[in-house]
Amino acid sequence: MNPHPEPVETPGLEERLQVSAVDASTEALRVAIVDGEFPAGSRLVEMEITARLGVSRNTVREVFRILQAERLVEREAHRGVVVRTLTPESIKDVFVVRRLAETGAIREAASAPLGTREECCRRMRAALADAGAALKASDAHRLAAADLAFHGAVAALAGSGRLVEVISAIKEELRLAFGSVPDRVAFHAPYVARNAEICELVENGEDEAAANVLHQYLIDSEAQIIALLTE
Incomplete structure (x- = not known):
């Protein structure tokens, strides 16, 4: 048995807060999209969403990445992130x-x-x-x-x-x-x-x-x- 076991790394407070902010911000924007606050085809401007959610731009970029994976938004050339239009x-x-x-x-x-x-x-x-x-x-x-x-x-x-x-x-x-x-x-x-x-x-x-x-x-x-x- 190793008398000096390797310490277990746990996420720091800053990292946990960041994850929490991403989760909360993702759900807030997800609900806004689903509830029609941002109609299909609407542009989601990074600075405006940052101000709306009260989080950093890095957090908003991660939120966009998650919502794109969920197929709620997509990236369009010359327009950026837009709410997906269902067909x-x-x-x-x-x-x-x-x-x-x-x-x-x-x-x-x-x-x-x-x-x-x-x-x-x-x-x-x-x-x-x-x-x-x-x-x-x-x-x-x-x-x-x-x-x-x-x-x-x-x-x-x-x-x-x-x-x-x-x-x-x-x-x-x-x-x-x-x-x-x-x-x-x-x-x-x-x-x-x-x-x-x-x-x-x-x-x-x-x-x-x-x-x-x-x-x-x-x-x-x-x-x-x-x-x-x-x-």
């Missing part, structure tokens, strides 16, 4: 991934590790309760978050960390799509009941029926978002 093709691409990943997760649920179904159903029920409260409060932001939480739990049914990562990778694009809908509360409302139906089927072990209901649900949601985007 029908990009919406279709996201929903192809959702249909394959989420319905596949349900169909694999029977093969998942012991306790996975129960834990995922618990998470789905919690998301449904949150969605119900958000509906009563007409809170569009909370409704969207509850919907994403519900479908994150659906993706976890297979017990595959990689599959969960696939859905997580498109989560912010979905938030951007939801944010582009004119009346988000009215958009989400009918899907809360459909989520409840899917949850009940999964709880009862009716996985094929649940996957089929979800497949049609996602087709309908995709078509509705595209129709609203192209009005």
